[in-house]
Amino acid sequence: MKLLRRIKDEVMDVFFPGDCPVCGDPPKMDEGHYACKACLDQIAWVGGSVCRFCGIGMHAIEFQGLTCSNCRKQEHLFHRGKCMFVLDVIGKQIIHEIKYHGAKDVLDDISHWLDRCPGYREFLVGAHLVPVPLHRRRESKRGYNQSLWIAKALKKDLGSAVEVGDFMKRVRNTSTQTKLEKKDRQKNVKNAFALKPGVCLDSIYKIVLIDDVFTTGATLNACTQAWNDVGVSHVQIATLGHG
Ligand SMILES: [Zn+2]
Numbered sequence: 092m093k094l095l096r097r098i099k100d101e102v103m104d105v106f107f108p109g110d111c112p113v114c115g116d117p118p119k120m121d122e123g124h125y126a127c128k129a130c131l132d133q134i135a136w137v138g139g140s141v142c143r144f145c146g147i148g149m150h151a152i153e154f155q156g157l158t159c160s161n162c163r164k165q166e167h168l169f170h171r172g173k174c175m176f177v178l179d180v181i182g183k184q185i186i187h188e189i190k191y192h193g194a195k196d197v198l199d200d201i202s203h204w205l206d207r208c209p210g211y212r213e214f215l216v217g218a219h220l221v222p223v224p225l226h227r228r229r230e231s232k233r234g235y236n237q238s239l240w241i242a243k244a245l246k247k248d249l250g251s252a253v254e255v256g257d258f259m260k261r262v263r264n265t266s267t268q269t270k271l272e273k274k275d276r277q278k279n280v281k282n283a284f285a286l287k288p289g290v291c292l293d294s295i296y297k298i299v300l301i302d303d304v305f306t307t308g309a310t311l312n313a314c315t316q317a318w319n320d321v322g323v324s325h326v327q328i329a330t331l332g333h334g
Pocket residue numbers: 111112113114115116126127130
């Protein structure tokens with residue numbers, strides 16, 4: 092069934108490429124991306140001085156190593172982070188397409204997104220991109236893990252500069268974080284993640300966890316904990332949206 096669904100998806104992609112995830116217009120392939128250029132221009136891209144942990148723009152004079160007010164209140168286990176855009180109305184639409192409508196072709200635009208996010212590519216170079224896993228049951232219901240898609244899309248752009256390392260699994264099927272307060276989010280995902288058996292740590296030099304969005308960092312923290320538990324202390328994170 093899964094194979095049939097995949098074949099159907101791929102055939103559909105060829106004949107009916109996805110519409111612009113922002114305005115819903117058919118893709119303007121002469122512009123070279125699914126989202127219209129005008130729509131991409133409206134996305135709140137992150138750049139300039141950014142928070143070292145979550146990557147959000149700080150609107151300060153050019154100065155690296157800042158920590159935003161939200162991250163100052165947290166004890167993040169990861170060391171650095173990057174995000175691409177703010178989850179305003181448009182940012183949310185893009186994530187929604189990827190996460191709930193399975194609009195994988197939206198991610199074909201990722202090179203154009205990276206062009207708008209100075210430093211993001213450089214941040215990833217040399218890394219194993221490790222997608223935040225979904226629980227087996229949720230993944231089979233959804234049919235895919237959007238974070239793995241994102242990691243693969245980044246690899247498509249960066250080539251041999253990165254590897255995708257689908258190294259983690261969710262050992263507890265946690266309830267969705269969306270409706271939880273900050274404190275409850277931490278509790279909800281505590282000890283929810285582990286490394287898959289057989290991951291060889293010897294060939295891993297740089298870990299960047301990949302997720303679709305950064306909210307409080309609770310999920311990414313819990314994933315970092317799993318790496319810390321096996322003796323890998325330096326972990327970084329990268330997401331698409333922030334909010
Ligand atoms: Zn558009």
